[in-house]
Amino acid sequence: MNFQKIPPVETSKDILDIAFRKARERGKQKNLKGNWLEIIRKKESLKLDIVKESITSRLQKIYEIFPKFDELPPFYTSLFKLTQDDKLYLESLYSVKWAIKQVSDLHKDHVRRVVKVKTRDDAKEILTQFYGRASSVLKQISKRLKVLEEARKIMRTYPDIKELxxxxxxxxxxxxxxxxxxxxxxxxxxxxxxxxxxxxxxxxxxxxxxxxxxxxxxxxxxxxxxxxxxxxxxxxxxxxxxxxxxxxxxxxxxxxxxxxxxxxxxxxxxxxxxxxxxxxxxxxxxxxxxxxxxxxxxxxxxxxxxxxxxxxxxxxx
Ligand SMILES: Nc1nc2c(ncn2[C@@H]2O[C@H](COP(=O)(O)OP(=O)(O)OP(=O)(O)O)[C@@H](O)[C@H]2O)c(=O)[nH]1
Ligand SMILES: [Mg+2]
CATH class of the missing domain: 3.40.50.300 (P-loop containing nucleotide triphosphate hydrolases)
Known part of the structure; x- marks a missing residue:
């Protein structure tokens, strides 16, 4: 197992900033078809999709790359327990999974509503609500992401044990x-x-x-x-x-x-x-x-x- 390959964990703020920036940039598409209302609905749904995709894919990468104990050789599991708080680590890792689910559910719910709006203001309001709720989820795991970043730094000191x-x-x-x-x-x-x-x-x-x-x-x-x-x-x-x-x-x-x-x-x-x-x-x-x-x-x-x-x-x- 090579622990050096785990990349630094982004902060909640970075993950949100990147997602919102992408939505701003890619949400400017001009070639959407339909009447003005259909275009507004499509535009705002697209932004919801971009934000959701950006956040969940980044979180998913974190969840996948950090080791779970059942996939580690027993030596590393023991070393982990000697060098850090394994319970806090696992809780933090599972909170990332929790956040992925929360943001995905919020996304589904807001898309369902945005495709039915009747005015531009209602569409904007739904987008603002989604941004606010997604931010709140990320803020809730902000400390957990820091725990994972600290865990990564400790894991970097683990030797790359080979079958030799x-x-x-x-x-x-x-x-x-x-x-x-x-x-x-x-x-x-x-x-x-x-x-x-x-x-x-x-x-x-x-x-x-x-x-x-x-x-x-x-x-x-x-x-x-x-x-x-x-x-x-x-x-x-x-x-x-x-x-x-x-x-x-x-x-x-x-x-x-x-x-x-x-x-x-x-x-x-x-x-x-x-x-x-x-x-x-x-x-x-x-x-x-x-x-x-x-x-x-x-x-x-x-x-x-x-x-x-x-x-x-x-x-x-
Ligand atoms: N003169 C001399 N000094 C040595 C020799 N081997 C080690 N030292 C010195 O002894 C001190 C301790 O050496 P380390 O190699 O750090 O000892 P260690 O056993 O790894 O120490 P810990 O990691 O603290 O357990 C250092 O100041 C070394 O420079 C040697 O063969 N000759
Ligand atoms: Mg030594």
């Missing part, structure tokens, strides 16, 4: 996970010298033995079982639902602010769940002795790629 072999870079905050993603895949995701820099999932890709591999960098986690916040839960979601292999980033320099002991505790838990490759970050600022005394086997960038290649081979067998 998936590596998850995992570990405590500030240990150097995003830096590693950038080094492995050439992405330019944001890194910074403080914890919880990454608040959503970053995706990068690399090719190993001609096969494309997806690498997901997740927010740092403290992994306290019942105390995880929704940002940390995104890391847990990738770990449990998508990862084929984990790269666990250990920072033994102490600059991340987490001791070796607690990093080790988390590592042991993760190892129980998935295949783990260890990467020692910040080797440039720690002593050779410290690296040598680190008790688990760890890999360089080049070795990581090689080991992922082994996992790929094993998966194919």
């Amino acid at each position: 072999f998936t590596v998850c870079i995992y570990g405590f905050p500030n240990v150097g996970k995003t830096t590693l993603l950038n080094q492995l895949t050439g992405t330019k995701a944001e890194t910074a010298a403080y914890a919880f820099t990454t608040k959503s999932i970053n995706a990068g890709y690399m090719t190993i033995n001609k096969e494309k591999v997806q690498v997901l960098d997740v927010p740092g986690t403290l992994a306290r079982d019942n105390k995880m916040n929704d940002i940390e839960r995104q890391a847990e979601l990738v770990l449990s639902d998508l990862a084929d292999v984990i790269i666990y980033v250990f920072d033994v320099s102490g600059t991340s602010g987490y001791s070796l002991v607690i990093q080790e505790e988390l590592f042991k838990k993760v190892k129980e769940r998935k295949d783990v490759i260890i990467y020692l970050s910040k080797k440039d600022i720690i002593s050779e002795e410290k690296i040598l005394s680190f008790k688990y086997p760890h890999r360089t960038l080049r070795e990581i790629k090689k080991e992922i290649g082994e996992h790929l081979k094993n998966k194919q067998i």
Whole structure:
């Protein structure tokens, strides 16, 4: 699912302005046939049609392009619930459908009346009434459209998850996970010298033995079982639902602010769940002795790629 393709949601005011402008421009047709009364009726009906068509087609596009949960892969449904208010979102989406129906019904009703008018003033009055009522419907969903626009902005941060072999870079905050993603895949995701820099999932890709591999960098986690916040839960979601292999980033320099002991505790838990490759970050600022005394086997960038290649081979067998 590519969330980047959802276009910005117009405001109620924009939708109305466009509809009324179109009616003004296209309602100027001169080649209508019949006597003066028939021409007035046709002209005003045409404007009703143009306004209705313009509003409902724009709303219909919004309704169709925004994802419904039953058509989303379960990973995205979970991610959605972690990052925004799913109930408010669905209510907003259904209010768009409601508005389409309201404007269509109003249109039918006003067309029925306009084809029977006896004077120019009556025709104008019906048109004014329709414009007023359609505006009122759009105003009622104005806040809902804003909710959808906000939802779109959040969905833009969702990674475009592909059905590929998936590596998850995992570990405590500030240990150097995003830096590693950038080094492995050439992405330019944001890194910074403080914890919880990454608040959503970053995706990068690399090719190993001609096969494309997806690498997901997740927010740092403290992994306290019942105390995880929704940002940390995104890391847990990738770990449990998508990862084929984990790269666990250990920072033994102490600059991340987490001791070796607690990093080790988390590592042991993760190892129980998935295949783990260890990467020692910040080797440039720690002593050779410290690296040598680190008790688990760890890999360089080049070795990581090689080991992922082994996992790929094993998966194919
Ligand atoms: N010297 C040195 N600094 C590093 C290295 N890797 C990361 N850093 C620094 O460590 C800080 C944290 O790096 P990030 O890659 O943002 O860490 P993260 O694990 O993604 O952090 P969160 O997203 O907050 O969980 C940044 O200031 C990086 O520049 C490294 O190998 N050497
Ligand atoms: Mg990060």
